[in-house]
Amino acid sequence: MSPVRVLVVDDSALMRKLIPQILQTDSSIEVVGTAMDGNFGLRKIEDLKPQVVTLDLEMPGMGGIDMLKEIMRRHRLPVIVVSSHSTEGASITLQALSLGAFDFVAKPNDVSARMPQIAAELIGKIKAAAQSRGVTVRQVGVTQRSGKKLRLMPKKIRQE
DSSP, X not given: OOOEEEEEEOSOHHHHHHHHHHHTTSTTEEEEEEESSHHHHHHHHHHHOOSEEXXXXXXXXXXXXXXXXXXHHHTOOOEEEEEESSHHHHHHHHHHHHTTOOEEEEEOSSHHHHHHHHHXXXXXXXXXXXXXXXXXXXXXXXXXXXXXXXXXXXTEXXXX
């Protein structure tokens, strides 16, 4: 079986280095690339075709929530949010889960010292996400100006 292809999106250079190092300790995971913000991340999804994306939510430029919305709209890939412990971080993480993120891993405050402790959790969640049947969107209705309803279907949009 080929390894799970993962894209790591985080504005922190340290996290873009640490997360791939952690993931590469498991031979069933291959980090195919990293990106520093949502715009780069979306381009890399097109180019690298990852199966799972790890996503920081608080980034300059296109932030994680906007990138997550685009991933759900265009690609339907499972996304693991890697988010801070703060109260504000918890709120945005819950928002990400409601928008379709597969799961989350709390980013430790002392990143370099504590990252190995979350390695098993992150690896386990990436494997679970890769085995999921993708993202399902429940009853999403978008009304156009013409008043017609659009229903989102996997990989295509059908007008009614």
